[in-house]
Amino acid sequence: xxxxxxxxxxxxxxxxxxxxxxxxxxxxxxxxxxxxxxxxxxxxxxxxxxxxxxxx
Numbered sequence: 877x878x879x880x881x882x883x884x885x886x887x888x889x890x891x892x893x894x895x896x897x898x899x900x901x902x903x904x905x906x907x908x909x910x911x912x913x914x915x916x917x918x919x920x921x922x923x924x925x926x927x928x929x930x931x932x
Contacts, residue, residue: 902908
């Protein structure tokens with residue numbers, strides 16, 4: 877990316893658009909066909925979100 881901030885912003889936006897919808901859909905109530913139930917899907921969805929930074 878050669879240090880160009882525009883390239884970093886584009887890469888961040890693309891990664892967000894590709895990776896964020898799946899855990900949001902699971903938390904909203906959608907269950908993927910390969911998982912047996914929503915109870916199995918929720919921990920999988922929450923694990924994909926980054927942990928909040930600890931407060932100082």
